Amino acid sequence: MLSERELNRAMLARQLLLERSRLSIPRALERMGGIQNQYALNAYIRLRSCLENFERDDLTRALERRTVVQGTLLRSTIHMVSAQDYWLYALGVRRARREWTLRLRKDATRKEMIRRAARVRAALLKGPLPARELMKLVQNSTDWLDVVRIPPSGTWERRRADLYGLAETWLEPSDATEKEGYEHLVRRYLGGFGPSSLNDIARWALVPSDTLAPVVTRLASRRFRSERGDELFDLASAPLPDGDTPAPVRYLPTWDAMLLVHARRTGILPEAYRKIVFHIKQPQSMGTFLVDGRVAGTWKEKLGRVVLEPFETISRKVRRELEEEGERMLALYVTAGQ
Numbered sequence: 001m002l003s004e005r006e007l008n009r010a011m012l013a014r015q016l017l018l019e020r021s022r023l024s025i026p027r028a029l030e031r032m033g034g035i036q037n038q039y040a041l042n043a044y045i046r047l048r049s050c051l052e053n054f055e056r057d058d059l060t061r062a063l064e065r066r067t068v069v070q071g072t073l074l075r076s077t078i079h080m081v082s083a084q085d086y087w088l089y090a091l092g093v094r095r096a097r098r099e100w101t102l103r104l105r106k107d108a109t110r111k112e113m114i115r116r117a118a119r120v121r122a123a124l125l126k127g128p129l130p131a132r133e134l135m136k137l138v139q140n141s142t143d144w145l146d147v148v149r150i151p152p153s154g155t156w157e158r159r160r161a162d163l164y165g166l167a168e169t170w171l172e173p174s175d176a177t178e179k180e181g182y183e184h185l186v187r188r189y190l191g192g193f194g195p196s197s198l199n200d201i202a203r204w205a206l207v208p209s210d211t212l213a214p215v216v217t218r219l220a221s222r223r224f225r226s227e228r229g230d231e232l233f234d235l236a237s238a239p240l241p242d243g244d245t246p247a248p249v250r251y252l253p254t255w256d257a258m259l260l261v262h263a264r265r266t267g268i269l270p271e272a273y274r275k276i277v278f279h280i281k282q283p284q285s286m287g288t289f290l291v292d293g294r295v296a297g298t299w300k301e302k303l304g305r306v307v308l309e310p311f312e313t314i315s316r317k318v319r320r321e322l323e324e325e326g327e328r329m330l331a332l333y334v335t336a337g338q
Contacts, residue, residue, distance in 0.1 A: 005243035010194035016050035026082035033192030042253035087174035092181030117144030128165035195232040203262040247293035254285040
């Protein structure tokens with residue numbers, strides 16, 4: 001059996017939050033299972049918390065050099081992943097995305113969506129399109145296309161996600177299969193988030209659990225139980241730190257995947273704070289900070305300062321650590337000329 005605290009430390013280790021890593025940006029993204037990145041600054045902030053010597057320009061260059069890419073993938077939201085991982089993610093979620101669109105839009109048939117997607121693809125084959133032009137053509141057909149953000153769109157320097165192109169022209173082609181895509185989803189989830197239930201993996205990917213069940217059974221070589229009795233699956237030799245392993249203070253961006261419902265088993269977001277972080281009056285969520293591996297408040301950059309809003313009383317020692325970590329984060333904004 002694994003306690004909540006052990007599951008918490010396992011996820012922090014695999015998300016590179018127990019100690020900063022020297023991994024390259026693409027390898028870090030692969031280790032973490034990608035970064036949810038609707039807001040262009042999120043990946044910069046997250047990598048600043050995870051990697052040693054990370055600078056803002058490092059990620060912008062990686063996007064320009066096409067070693068990493070931003071596209072609509074898991075849960076039909078924008079994620080940043082390595083170029084090497086992109087097609088496997090796309091294949092793993094493709095069928096579920098399309099079936100979801102058909103259920104959502106009763107007036108659209110599969111044949112009609114394919115026709116619409118063909119029209120959009122023909123336009124994008126001529127080159128990337130600004131978002132405003134793409135939206136005139138799309139009509140909810142992007143689930144039948146693999147579309148990516150084209151830099152400088154979606155970078156720190158140009159935060160608006162306003163330029164899109166076809167993945168098939170931006171990235172190297174792939175001969176991967178749907179089966180390999182499903183296997184990739186399972187490996188990346190367990191490798192990035194720790195021992196998990198089948199439903200956790202399915203919620204993260206938004207792929208039916210029945211589809212992933214045989215894949216999980218085949219790939220997961222370790223089995224555990226949570227304190228609630230849930231069966232948890234894991235990969236061989238993946239990190240499982242002791243529950244007493246110290247966890248340093250860390251800053252997270254908005255909509256960090258660790259805080260979503262698929263990771264509730266880890267207790268990283270205390271349920272008492274969930275409605276504060278995610279609610280209808282704050283649709284963009286908010287940046288949070290971790291103390292001892294749990295969300296303990298929010299943070300934001302304002303006029304060249306990091307402003308902390310703790311949810312609970314924190315000691316002077318912890319506040320000093322947060323302020324030191326905040327200075328490290330603030331360097332991103334200062335470099336940006338803010």
